[in-house]
Amino acid sequence: MSDLPDDPVTPPAAALRAPGPHLLVVDDDADMLRLLTIRLTAAGYRVTAVTSAEAAMTQLHIERPQLVLSDVRLPGRDGLALFDDIRAQHPSLPVILLTAHGTIPDAVQATERGVFSYLTKPFDGKSLLDKIAQALSLSAPAHSVKPGSPQAWQNQIVSRSSRMAEVLAEAHMVAQSDASVLLRGESGTGKELLARAIHQAGSRAGKPFIAVNCGAIPEPLLESELFGHVKGAFTGAVANHIGLFQAADGGTLLLDEIGDMPPALQVKLLRVLQERMVRPLGSSQSIPVDVRIISATHRDLDLAMAEGQFRADLYYRLNVVTLSLPPLSERREDIALLANYFLVKLADKYKKRLSGFAPEALIALTTAAWPGNVRQLYNVVEQVCALSTSPLVPLALVQRALRSPSVEVLTLAEARQRFERDYLVGLLKLTDGNVADAARLADRNRTEFYRLMQKHGLTPGLFKADSNGPASPPAAS
Structure with missing residues (x-):
């Protein structure tokens, strides 16, 4: 340790401020603690250094770091006991252990318990930085947005990708007006989620948000669903039925898969959008409606117009502003974030204590093709959650879910x-x-x-x- 400065060791709980991610380092060896602090601070991390497991838990109550780096041999509780305490309170927080040769006789067992990785002393500085970078990229928890904060409108959208940041910035701007919005994107990219976010960011947030899938309802039913009907309008109409336009009055109506709307209904929808009036089937009275329209489609509407399957006048009425959602394959930095976010939600649904994914399982998720986008990822996580028998989801289970058709898991x-x-x-x-x-x-x-x-x-x-x-x-x- 002759290359170390002569100043005393960084005192417990002292944080060296740097702009990067916050790391909590635990080691009772003063020289090692000082060396790690210097190396990690030089690499751009903000470091909090403590000398015991008890001090580490106290620090965790003060401020949650993004990663914990701990020696296995500590006075009192050892590093593995510290890990167990951390995992019980912060299941998504990655932990890397430092160990003298032979301290952990079964490293596989340690990683199966949920330890992200371990390094044997003496270790290579580059290997340490690589492991930390990998843990931060794969295991970062989903951000949480406090209710009432300026970002609360997007609290259901989990992302840190620059592509999604651009989309959300545009969505927030258009939300301040009543302009009709057309959301484009492959199936499963989260178009309805973005539509809800636009609704929440605008002046109509306190009013109804109603979504209807235009391709999932039989044509004879869709007209009645949209515009309503009066009693006796047709055989089987035994009572008045309020349509979705009236139900969404004052709020937002999402016309999902608008590209699948039958041509005959396109004409009637265009008239409603132009007149802002609906006439229920069988009624002689038109009813004014105040509804913001957001439409969504995975189809190429330009091609549909060229083939005569979609009306150009309706297209231009709906397409005042277009927002395009990227496929999951173009926002891979979000995959681990989403997978951990879904795992927390689904573990509660299935009443299971799941602490996260094994590192190699997360790597498999982040490198998969994802033709079904976020919806497919959700279904894969639900499958592994339903089948997992250990706290840490293993690679084999993820590979099995990726090989099988990704189907929605229903009761x-x-x-x-x-x-x-x-x-x-x-x-x-x-x-x-x-x-x-x-x-x-x-x-x-x-x-x-x-x-x-x-x-x-x-x-x-x-x-x-x-x-x-x-x-x-x-x-x-």
């Missing part, structure tokens, strides 16, 4: 509910809304079939067809 009750509704819709479309025929195909009596339809909000009149093809309920301008 059995949720899956049955979804299947049942899709099955009823299919039968009613097949029989043009004839309940007797549909019940016969389902091998159920009419009373039971009507009860099932009522459960899922279906009416036979919306599936009626005439000789010219599927019939919409009486249209109103």
Whole structure:
């Protein structure tokens, strides 16, 4: 240690301020503690140095660092006991252990417990800095935004990428107006999440935000869902139904997958946007509505217009401002951040004590292709969360989830509910809304079939067809 300065060791809990990430260093060897502090400060880190596990836990209560670097041999509680305490209170905080040769007989067991990595003394300075950089890049916890803060509008969007920062800056600017916004991006990139953020950042934040997937609702039902209907407007209309435009009055309506809207409805939507009035099906009265429109699509609308599948006048009405979300493959710095964020949420859902991902598992996640973007990442994390039997998610489980088709994980009750509704819709479309025929195909009596339809909000009149093809309920301008 002859190359060290003669000044006394940095006192416990003394923090050397530097602009970089904050590290907590724990070692009872005064010379080693001073050397580590000098090296890490020179590398741009802000260092807090303490000499015991007890002092480290006290410091953690004062300020949470971004990484803990600790010797294994400490007076009183050792480094592994310190790690256990840290993991219990801060499960996403990465810990690197320094050990004399042979101190940890089974390094694999240590990393399985959740220790990010360990280095054997004497260690190479470059290796130490590389391990710290890797731990910070892979294990950084998701940022938290306090309610009421200027950033609270985006508190559901987890990101640190420059691409997303640009999108969010533009979103915040457009949120201050009532201009219609078109969100473009591949499926699963988070278009609805961004739409909600725009709503929260604007003057309509206290009013309703309603989203409708224009491609997921059968055409006969979509018109009624959007504009509403009055009792007796068509067979099966047994009560007045308020449409989504009226339900969103004063707030924001997200028309998701607008590119899948049937051409006939595009005309009616354009009229509503121009007149700011809706007329429920079967009504002679138009109702004024004050709704901010955000639309979203994964389709190429320019190509759809060229092929005559999307109206140009509607496109220009919707596309006052365009925001494009990057695919997950172009914001890889967010993958580990999102994976840990989802893991915390899903561990609570599945009532499991999960401390994080093994380092090699995080590397596998950050290098995967992700054609399904953030939605696929969420589904993969949910799969490993549901199947994990250890606190630290291993590489093998992540590889298994990445190889298998990424499907949404539903409870059995949720899956049955979804299947049942899709099955009823299919039968009613097949029989043009004839309940007797549909019940016969389902091998159920009419009373039971009507009860099932009522459960899922279906009416036979919306599936009626005439000789010219599927019939919409009486249209109103």
